[in-house]
Amino acid sequence: MSLQSIQTDFAASVENPDAAGAILLVCEHASNAFPAPWGCLGLTDAQCRAHVAWDPGALDLSRALASRLDAALVHAPVSRLIYDLNRGPDRADAMAARSEVHDIPGNQSLTAQDRLHRAQALYLPFHTALHAEIVRRLALGRATVLVTIHSFTPVYHGQPRAVEFGVIHDADPRLAQEIVTTAQAMTGLSCALNEPYSAADGVTHTLRLQATPYGLANAMLEIRNDLIATPQQAEAMAAQLAPVLQRALIAMAEG
Amino acid sequence: MSLQSIQTDFAASVENPDAAGAILLVCEHASNAFPAPWGCLGLTDAQCRAHVAWDPGALDLSRALASRLDAALVHAPVSRLIYDLNRGPDRADAMAARSEVHDIPGNQSLTAQDRLHRAQALYLPFHTALHAEIVRRLALGRATVLVTIHSFTPVYHGQPRAVEFGVIHDADPRLAQEIVTTAQAMTGLSCALNEPYSAADGVTHTLRLQATPYGLANAMLEIRNDLIATPQQAEAMAAQLAPVLQRALIAMAEG
Numbered sequence: 001m002s003l004q005s006i007q008t009d010f011a012a013s014v015e016n017p018d019a020a021g022a023i024l025l026v027c028e029h030a031s032n033a034f035p036a037p038w039g040c041l042g043l044t045d046a047q048c049r050a051h052v053a054w055d056p057g058a059l060d061l062s063r064a065l066a067s068r069l070d071a072a073l074v075h076a077p078v079s080r081l082i083y084d085l086n087r088g089p090d091r092a093d094a095m096a097a098r099s100e101v102h103d104i105p106g107n108q109s110l111t112a113q114d115r116l117h118r119a120q121a122l123y124l125p126f127h128t129a130l131h132a133e134i135v136r137r138l139a140l141g142r143a144t145v146l147v148t149i150h151s152f153t154p155v156y157h158g159q160p161r162a163v164e165f166g167v168i169h170d171a172d173p174r175l176a177q178e179i180v181t182t183a184q185a186m187t188g189l190s191c192a193l194n195e196p197y198s199a200a201d202g203v204t205h206t207l208r209l210q211a212t213p214y215g216l217a218n219a220m221l222e223i224r225n226d227l228i229a230t231p232q233q234a235e236a237m238a239a240q241l242a243p244v245l246q247r248a249l250i251a252m253a254e255g
Numbered sequence: 256m257s258l259q260s261i262q263t264d265f266a267a268s269v270e271n272p273d274a275a276g277a278i279l280l281v282c283e284h285a286s287n288a289f290p291a292p293w294g295c296l297g298l299t300d301a302q303c304r305a306h307v308a309w310d311p312g313a314l315d316l317s318r319a320l321a322s323r324l325d326a327a328l329v330h331a332p333v334s335r336l337i338y339d340l341n342r343g344p345d346r347a348d349a350m351a352a353r354s355e356v357h358d359i360p361g362n363q364s365l366t367a368q369d370r371l372h373r374a375q376a377l378y379l380p381f382h383t384a385l386h387a388e389i390v391r392r393l394a395l396g397r398a399t400v401l402v403t404i405h406s407f408t409p410v411y412h413g414q415p416r417a418v419e420f421g422v423i424h425d426a427d428p429r430l431a432q433e434i435v436t437t438a439q440a441m442t443g444l445s446c447a448l449n450e451p452y453s454a455a456d457g458v459t460h461t462l463r464l465q466a467t468p469y470g471l472a473n474a475m476l477e478i479r480n481d482l483i484a485t486p487q488q489a490e491a492m493a494a495q496l497a498p499v500l501q502r503a504l505i506a507m508a509e510g
Contacts, residue, residue: 088469089394112395119394120387128383132375139344139374140367209468213460214343 007121010035012074012129015063017136021070022143023245026130026206027062028085029055029150030075038082038118041106052102053079055151057228062149064238069245074130081107083122086148086205089115093202094123100157130210138214145175145249146211146218151225152196165241166195166222170204171212176219178248178255186247187240196222217252262376265290265332267384270318272391276325277398278500281385281461282317283340284310284405285330293337293373296361307357308334310406312483317404319493324500329385336362338377341403341460344370348457349378355412385465393469400430400504401466401473406480407451420496421450421477425459426467431474433503433510441502442495451477472507 013030032054034040040048047053059075066073076085081104087094095118097107137144154161165183169176176193183191197203204220211218221241228234268285287309289295295303302308314330321328331340336359342349350373352362392399409416420438424431431448438446452458459475466473476496483489 089390090396090469116391116394119390124387124390128386131383131386132379135344135374135379136371139371141345205468213464213468214345 008125010077010122011125013077014129014133015073015075016066016070017072017133019066019070019072021072022145022249023069023071023147024133024137024144025062025066025069025071025073026146026148026210027055027058027073027075027150028126028148028206029080030059030062031077032079033077034079034082038106041081041104043081043102043104043106047102048079051151051153051225052099053081055149056225057223057234058149058151058225060231060234061151061223061228061237061241064235065149065242065245068238068242072133074126074133076126078122083118085123085126086203088205088209089119089123091202091205094119100153127206127209130206134210134214134216144214144216146207146216147175147245148206148218148220150220150222151228152222154224154226156196161196161224162190163192163195164190164224164227166192166197168194168198168204168220168222170199170207170218170220172215172218174252174255175217175248178251179219179221179244182248182251183241183244186244189240217249263380265377266380267329268332269384269388270328270330271321271325272327272388274321274325274327276327277400277504278324278326278402279388279392279399280317280321280324280326280328281401281403281465282310282313282328282330282405283381283403283461284335285314285317286332287334288332289334289337293361296336296359298336298357298359298361302357303334306406306408306480307354308336310335310404311480312478312489313404313406313480315486315489316406316478316483316492316496319490320404320497320500323493323497327388329381329388331381333377338373340378340381341458343460343464344374344378346457346460349374355408382461382464385461389465389469389471399469399471401462401471402430402500403461403473403475405475405477406483407477409479409481411451416451416479418445418447418450419479419482420444420446421448421452422446423449423453423459423475423477425454425462425473425475427470427473429507429510430472430503433506434474434476434499437503437506438496438499441499444495472504
């Protein structure tokens, strides 16, 4: 495939690309848009508004963090149920037939060509745009730390989750460990490393694809979505977490 | 940066994209072309023909292997002295000011903007095109193994090199180990693992960027360039190495 044929209808949204901060924020599950040609995949309106379709609050939190950290932000334009940008195209759950307790009608009988079309329309342009940002920063000699922003549901398969703020790492645990230690010291949040899931669950694809090859420090942040359900709550959470991230970066550099 | 602004004047050359074989061949140092706007960087004609500018014989060998293995091949359109596609844009030796015993006049005083321009004109389109091939194969459920093809100089810093065929691995040694074992059994070549250099020398960037994130088996092959100095020699080397690669893939799958 030639570069000219990379589709750009649903390329990543890039905000503040020239921000001076070291952190590059990524929000792969920012959107619950279900545009043509895929449409709503047979889901109800309620499902399209719920966690299954996206990470509610994650984009509001990402934008509030970007403002406080003077950070660039790359975020997704389309629901993860059409393509989950935090999964490689070899993964069944990149286009999940079932998610938690929800069957996804429009993903039940995808052909190889359907999967290819979505990967080329959504996954490839998103990760190419993110890669382009990283390449630009590295070529200019700019310090770069990759932080992905997610939210999780308070109840999963009927079980309530006590953790409020999870920090997940892939091969390089440095930043994640510093963030947890710092958050426990600076906030009242119930904070845990590799909760509510971990790299073993296949959730660190973006870190592995974009940060690890360049040795960039990285972490995946998971905030329980009832804590960022409104823009005001997301802003308040950013006010708590921005100093945590700044302090953690300094601690990591000194460590 | 938007996808639309990815330059395509010097995108990767992709041959046999629909080949049925599992191996995807990559030749990052295939070319000694010095096109405008960079030109010959102040090098002599002899330097532009020598190993410092490219890997002589590597493209001939890659094409002969592609034919015998029914493999796709992605190769570079421009000399590695303008941009070494097997190095990230944060690395000084991506645009080396000195290589072995050669000063590179045109790389002596690059600005950040010079480095950015080359990374965006050469590195980003090449690796995006290679990534697009991998994404396409994974979405279609096609088995994919990444093998990069290089050649090395028989004399380096005045010292002759005895090894004829080196096989280098990054984090995943499976395929490289099988290739060495198989080559020692099936050929008369002096073959060694992680010679004439290794991942510790920073030479496995393409493997790390393109294969490791997807868990693809991978290896970097290094052939001493006096053994593939003519197209006939390259063809003969491919006749030796193609069965080695096929046997090694089977052994790895069985292991």
